[in-house]
Amino acid sequence: MKILAKSVAVAAIAMSVTGVAEARIQTIGDATADGSELLLNVVNYTAQNSYTLDLGVTIAQFLANPSQSLSFSLSDANFQSFTSAYTAGDNVTWGVSGGHGLLNEESDLPIYGFYTTSVDSNPLNFAQNGLQISTSMSEWNDMVGFVQTQDSNANNLSTFKTVGEQGYTAVPYGNNFNGTLQFVAQGQLGAALAFVHEKINAEDGTFDTGELEIFANVWKLDLAGGSLTYSAATSAVPLPGAVWMFGAALMGMLGVNRRKAISA
Template sequence: MKLSKKLLAVAVLAAAASGAAEARIQAIGDATADGSEFLFNLVNYTAQNSYTLDLGITVEQFLANPSQPLSFSLSDNNFQSFAAAYTAGNNVAWGVSGGHGLLNDPSDTAKYGFYTTSVVPAPSNIDTNAGDISNTMSKWNVMVGSVQTQDANANNLSTFKTVGQNGYTAVYGNDFQTALPFTAQGQLGTALAFVHEKVNDDDFDTGELVTFPGTWNFSFSGNVGSLTYTAAPAAVPLPAAVWMFGAGLMGVLRATRRKSLAV
């Protein structure tokens, strides 16, 4: 039985707080029907260390309701190691990413592709075709392989790595070693858009971009971090009475103007 995203997010929070282990993150290369789980990546380029967190939410689970808010509290030992090495003013970048590797028939195009945060809400430059998207996803797969043990049934929820260690994610930069033609990771205090690089339904190849309604935010105070995904509130329609009042008011104004002109 699959957990709902809400229950799954609660489970992730509990695991993060306890430092417990969970099922491994799925690589895009696994080509599973539900896609990879999303990965949070945090890099301190000044202190030369990095932190990653398996968010435990797959592409399929996210797509079931891309407007649903998500919230994660980061307080495990690995995050505390990252926070302890941080000094105000350090060059820190962060982002969330994942992907879906199945592209066997037209029905796959809605899910296939790379999912990532973006500094620009709607990047003008994107991967132009399925081959380029696959190349970006391959960089993500390599990064995941260095922070998660792919052949294990369970492994740690998070990692803390320093320069020179296998799994130090700064080497992938903020654009997956230039494989991604826009900047995916942003600085602290920056709200990041969330986008999907996909292929269109006509030629099964040309790259397209889908922008989701929510934004990711990350902050931390002391040894606790907060990662959230929040969709913009929908526009609230004005009640019919307001429109009726407006129409009535315009009628009164027109009548008053005609009377003034007649005088």
Template structure:
């Protein structure tokens, strides 16, 4: 028997109220107020294996301060397995993604949408409307359903999968099986922007893009991985004294030029 969405939401809330532990990472479709937790996904297309890590940060927690720097050191046994099969020059792609799938009230618009890394800061093509955004999030939910990484919100576990195993994330490509109209995952050594596809407040439907102030970076050093999110430094305005000095200098140069011409 297939549960309706309403019954499913009730079941999830009941489990949360009873203190029952989740059997996986919190999915976008769980109808929770804080959204999903972000997921790090790493694929070695050459060695045909993949690694995932539940970062333990929900959409709501991220939105509280999108400029806050984040840092993760990857050295667990699953990453050791990934690193052991990695050779410099392998075709490796990585990215971070998550989302908030509830869109019932106007207040939901503050969080609703798909959050993902992007190879370019402002993709020229994005999901056109809320159903398309939800379709992309559905692909993310499919991916998450096969990686049993979460048994409690505070226990941020990982997976290592090889080709042919359920949870091998390479099958979703770098654009969630083309559901996302831009490239979300980038190669090693590439800094990735972080963006959000959301619905327009005017019609509750039209797709819009938000670009966050930080960039994600990932590196493999031996058998340890380093994942960071760092906000780009804000432009520092020049002190007023500098502008006054510049204006004064230009005045002196003009006066000198007029004197030279007069002579």
């Protein structure tokens, strides 16, 4: 099914009336050329509260250099409320997500779609077509509509919500956006999360078949240190062979000296 004859924008968001003029984070549903802004979502299932932060980075800004390193300081009052309610061992999950909903021309295909963290660095199951991708983006838009993290796109504000409050993101969005994702997007504290893009395959001629793009960098959240980073994955640096040989020889010498001491 070809879908380039019109702009494919996900469902519009109905904003709640609070009595105060309030806009919201730039969303996928806006169908703008720069896409939505990225959103951090952290949920404490034990304490039953959640924290969100508009990162102020649009999809277009991210894609200008997908291998760039990003760093965000978490120190606002809502973050302090979240960490004050946290106790070591609590079941906490977190993730970063956003999307691009404009699909007017074939040139839009490489950037259109849903962008999200993933616990699995290479999920085998993902959206198989445009409708599934759009469904995930609609769920994200719905969540953002209830979160309402800012009063203008220039501000990057946050929320702290508890169970029962509008904008508490554990219900119903959970760790896979209410089941619309076929993999787990939000990971536990201490995990390095992959960043992936559910997109449309531009080569099959239907402009509807889904495929997955995996970015090289990973996201890391340091709750205690109050920081969120997007950077290259790091692995343990192997020790040179000479170091291992020296260590083995040293242990051997210590063993010989110990036997001599015992026999004496």
